[in-house]
Amino acid sequence: MTLGAPLFWLAVFFLAPLAIVWAYSFGENDGLVRISLTGTFQNYVRALEPLYLQIFAKSAFIAALTTLLCLVLGFPFAVAVTFAPRRLKVWLLLLVMLPFWTNLLIRTYALIAVLREEGVVNAGLEFLWSAGSALSQGLGFGPLDEFKPLSLLYNNTAVVIGLVYIHLPFMVLPLYAALDRLDRSLLEASLDLGAGHARTWLFIIVPLAAPGILSGSLLTFIPALGAYLTPDLLGGPDSQMIANIIERQFKRANNWPFGAALSFILMYATFIAIALQALASGRRPKETP
Amino acid sequence: MNAPLRRPSRERPGPLEYLRAWPMKAWICLVALFLYVPLITLVVFSFNDSRRTVVWEGFSLRHYVKALNNDALLEALGNSLTIAAASTALSVILGALAGFALWRFRFPGKPLVDGALGLPIVVPEICLGVGMLVFFATVMPWPRGLVWPLNLGAIIIAHVSFSFPFVAVVVRARMASFNREMEEAARDLGAGEWRTIRDIVLPHMSPALAAGALLAFTLSLDDFVITFFTSGPDTVTFPVKVYSMVRFSVTPEVNAVSTLLMALTVLLTALALRAFGDPIARTTPVTRLPKAAAQDQTS
Structure with missing residues (x-):
């Protein structure tokens, strides 16, 4: 009835496609286009080869690093938003939200233009370098060596920068949601009783924001783990992540069963991350009296 | 920042007025720069009168x-x-x-x-x-x-x-x-x-x-x-x-x-x-x- 239409849609246009992929992950290529479902596990065994294990490990590492950087960058920002006056708060939140409403492809493209060897970042660095060179000449040390532009694009650094750039709002918003409910008198008490700002942050604000940190980390980690576009456009030949390998199996290598197995491994990894987060946030309230 | 919260600058900021502490201001500026420099660059160079997107050569709408x-x-x-x-x-x-x-x-x-x-x-x-x-x-x-x-x-x-x-x-x-x-x-x-x-x-x-x-x-x-x-x-x-x-x-x-x-x-x-x-x-x-x-x- 009311639920019928959405459930029908979900079953036919969501669960069925995934079920087919799941079934294919136990199949093997039979000729050029046919796939026979033989119930083999060889696709999963192949995914355990060092080459692919390495890519999985690398993807997880890049996603974790992205999450950490988002947390480091976003946490003070979220605290600032929390303690800002109301009008300013809206503007600060809009500041992080606005890029988020911009098309992902446009944002990635914008990053390419900034990170290139002749991009804004290198131009700025070159300016500083030449100023430093002039200074050192003026002081009688002779000019510095010629400026060498940093290669910031088409490597792993670029992928991490891009992922942080894209996922920062995913971290800031849950952090803000958690910090906004925080009882300010606790902070005042802490400062009153002689703890400095550093100790107050470390022992009061961070533990109280833990649920926000957990959900923000999950919201950042999961899409970063399955990112396709960022490693594809910003990364170099060695920056492949899981999603790129999956795409290649389906579109170029034409090995659907293996691609299907990789997709489901990524899916299981996602579910494990969600389960871990649920476990962590479920256990937390018991620890704090 | 808007006017009502600006106090005389000689007065020390309250302990929780993190926005008035300079490291916080610097941090917000850093985040804003990180988020907006790419987008602003993109917009600026869309008006650039050059086929390449590297050097500024004057205003033009020709790309539009x-x-x-x-x-x-x-x-x-x-x-x-x-x-x-x-x-x-x-x-x-x-x-x-x-x-x-x-x-x-x-x-x-x-x-x-x-x-x-x-x-x-x-x-x-x-x-x-x-x-x-x-x-x-x-x-x-x-x-x-x-x-x-x-x-x-x-x-x-x-x-x-x-x-x-x-x-x-x-x-x-x-x-x-x-x-x-x-x-x-x-x-x-x-x-x-x-x-x-x-x-x-x-x-x-x-x-x-x-x-x-x-x-x-x-x-x-x-x-x-x-x-x-x-x-x-x-x-x-x-x-x-x-x-x-x-x-x-x-x-x-x-x-x-x-x-x-x-x-x-x-x-x-x-x-x-x-x-x-x-x-x-x-x-x-x-x-x-x-x-x-x-x-x-x-x-």
Whole structure:
């Protein structure tokens, strides 16, 4: 009835496609286009080869690093938003939200233009370098060596920068949601009783924001783990992540069963991350009296 | 910063006025620079009078003229907007039904249905993308060479699949604040079931429908990965087209179109802000995983 239409849609246009992929992950290529479902596990065994294990490990590492950087960058920002006056708060939140409403492809493209060897970042660095060179000449040390532009694009650094750039709002918003409910008198008490700002942050604000940190980390980690576009456009030949390998199996290598197995491994990894987060946030309230 | 909070500068800031501490200001500036330098660069160089996007050579609108004469690009943009409109309409209907049913009824297997509806929100895009590729290649091949806009059907279906659960989440959250007594009063006063739904339930639901529609529209317009796996040579969307242009070379034309699209986004956001008042509390679930964020807000 009311639920019928959405459930029908979900079953036919969501669960069925995934079920087919799941079934294919136990199949093997039979000729050029046919796939026979033989119930083999060889696709999963192949995914355990060092080459692919390495890519999985690398993807997880890049996603974790992205999450950490988002947390480091976003946490003070979220605290600032929390303690800002109301009008300013809206503007600060809009500041992080606005890029988020911009098309992902446009944002990635914008990053390419900034990170290139002749991009804004290198131009700025070159300016500083030449100023430093002039200074050192003026002081009688002779000019510095010629400026060498940093290669910031088409490597792993670029992928991490891009992922942080894209996922920062995913971290800031849950952090803000958690910090906004925080009882300010606790902070005042802490400062009153002689703890400095550093100790107050470390022992009061961070533990109280833990649920926000957990959900923000999950919201950042999961899409970063399955990112396709960022490693594809910003990364170099060695920056492949899981999603790129999956795409290649389906579109170029034409090995659907293996691609299907990789997709489901990524899916299981996602579910494990969600389960871990649920476990962590479920256990937390018991620890704090 | 606005005037009322500015105190005489000699006075020391209060302990919790973190915004007045210089390290915090510096940090906010750093984040703002990080977020906006790329976008501003993109906009500035869209006006650059040069074929390359490296050196500033004076103001010009020629990339805009060129972009607006690029038929393939405009067609892709038209496709994207059509797909977004169609998938938004379908998503709002399906999402409203699902959100309403999950709020209203108790039935066996409800947790299961709940979990299944949450799946499209958490499943990685790439997995859904290959699922759609396989589905439309084997089970339900979308006929080729259909007249526009019917040829976009496969993409629209894919977009609805990942959009409508978001609408359902928003609708359901909104209905949690519905006062059942209003409905009972309406029934008491003689309104039939449909009349009650139309005059009492729907008006309460409408902000969620608007927010859900905005969300579905943005998700559809923004999607690259899933469309990439569903689109064919004659059904190119804007992100897919920009992708192929960026792969090919970095051209100022892309800057120009991007600037136009960003201006449109800012305009729409401003209008939405004006229409819905303070958006921040409501826009928090606007992520790929709104359930986790919503949980976080309620816990």
